[in-house]
Amino acid sequence: MIPVFKPSYGPEEYEALREPMASGWVGLGPKTQEFEQRFAEYVGAPHAVGTNSATAALHLAVKILGVEGREVITTSLTFVSTNHVILYCRGIPVFADVDPETLCLDPERVAEKVTPRTAAIMVVDYGGHPAEMDELLALGAEHSVPVIEDAAHACGASYKGARVGSIADLTCFSFHAVKNLATGEGGMITLGDDDSARRLRSLRWLGIDRSTWDRTDGGADGASRYNWQYGVDEVGLKAHLSDIPSAIGLVQLAKLEAHNERRREIAATYNDAFADLGWVQTPVVRPYVTTAQHNYVIRVPAERRNALIDHLAGRGVATSVHYFPNHLYPVYRPYTASLPVTEAEWQRLVTLPLFPGLTESEVAQVIDGVRSFGA
Numbered sequence: 001m002i003p004v005f006k007p008s009y010g011p012e013e014y015e016a017l018r019e020p021m022a023s024g025w026v027g028l029g030p031k032t033q034e035f036e037q038r039f040a041e042y043v044g045a046p047h048a049v050g051t052n053s054a055t056a057a058l059h060l061a062v063k064i065l066g067v068e069g070r071e072v073i074t075t076s077l078t079f080v081s082t083n084h085v086i087l088y089c090r091g092i093p094v095f096a097d098v099d100p101e102t103l104c105l106d107p108e109r110v111a112e113k114v115t116p117r118t119a120a121i122m123v124v125d126y127g128g129h130p131a132e133m134d135e136l137l138a139l140g141a142e143h144s145v146p147v148i149e150d151a152a153h154a155c156g157a158s159y160k161g162a163r164v165g166s167i168a169d170l171t172c173f174s175f176h177a178v179k180n181l182a183t184g185e186g187g188m189i190t191l192g193d194d195d196s197a198r199r200l201r202s203l204r205w206l207g208i209d210r211s212t213w214d215r216t217d218g219g220a221d222g223a224s225r226y227n228w229q230y231g232v233d234e235v236g237l238k239a240h241l242s243d244i245p246s247a248i249g250l251v252q253l254a255k256l257e258a259h260n261e262r263r264r265e266i267a268a269t270y271n272d273a274f275a276d277l278g279w280v281q282t283p284v285v286r287p288y289v290t291t292a293q294h295n296y297v298i299r300v301p302a303e304r305r306n307a308l309i310d311h312l313a314g315r316g317v318a319t320s321v322h323y324f325p326n327h328l329y330p331v332y333r334p335y336t337a338s339l340p341v342t343e344a345e346w347q348r349l350v351t352l353p354l355f356p357g358l359t360e361s362e363v364a365q366v367i368d369g370v371r372s373f374g375a
Helices: 011-016 018-023 028-041 054-063 082-088 107-113 135-140 194-203 243-274 302-313 330-335 340-348 358-369
Strands: 049-050 072-073 092-096 116-124 147-150 168-175 187-191 214-216 222-227 296-299 349-352
Touching: 011 018, 011 116, 018 082, 018 092, 018 135, 028 049, 028 135, 028 187, 028 243, 049 054, 049 194, 054 082, 054 147, 054 168, 054 187, 054 194, 072 107, 072 214, 082 092, 082 116, 107 135, 116 330, 187 194, 214 243, 243 296, 243 358, 302 349, 302 358, 340 349
Parallel strands: 072 092, 072 116, 116 147, 147 168
Antiparallel strands: 049 187, 168 187, 214 222, 296 349
């Protein structure tokens, strides 16, 4: 069975683990610090703060905005992490509808939801295609509302020449095992504000103001000298990134451009192969965007979607659906909204296999599977 996702690792990732394993420093230490610095340089942001997951990154980003009792405008067409973190922080998710082409938040629908209670706008780069950030940031600026970009799918993407991670007030990335930059698990927050970066570094480490690594100095004889003293000004989380995934992350970062280019090549092959199938709608990529192409999501007639999924499984091709709308889950019923585009489009979605290691024969197998289905 061809999987939907698969991480792309080589001997370099294995070799990268030797240094932290040999040093014995596998927690929050020098590799994490190096990874944060290089990632910030790559996206063009002043600061990058590593976390143990994208969920933790989103949680911390929402937490520092103080949303308790206030509203966060968000999308329903996303993984539940995006909206769970609003509830973690006792905020109120306000669902806005998506653009029918890109499936990212529609700025016009967001504008309709802004009220004096709005504390933030949560934007998701669906499938790796950046949302309409100019319009959303202008809307945020008009109402003095910060914008958080959930870029879990968009590592390496760009919007109008700017790298995702350098655009929004706070941008959150995922390094989960199936993401474009895969460390097994991990996340990152990029931002420009110095004070917020300092607070995030403390909050990810239980509110402690100096990490263990920051309090450790090598002595003249090579022995480490450890300062046990630190301050705690507020209650934080145990949410830091550590050196083992960071060592892998440094290698994956060096491969990211090539891996994303391979993703786009496969997507282009799929697009060409399905161009004459009137019942298949292929993903839209706007001309001012470079997509990270995390997902390749086609849209088919809703009444035939599940039959296509079963047909492909029978031909050795795994698929998925991204996503079941959050507002339809029982836990989100108190926040339900009228979202006609989301509710129509999610029933048409099929995610096909896409990862850098997908072979030409596997790509052909996926294409044959789709083309052989009579919709």
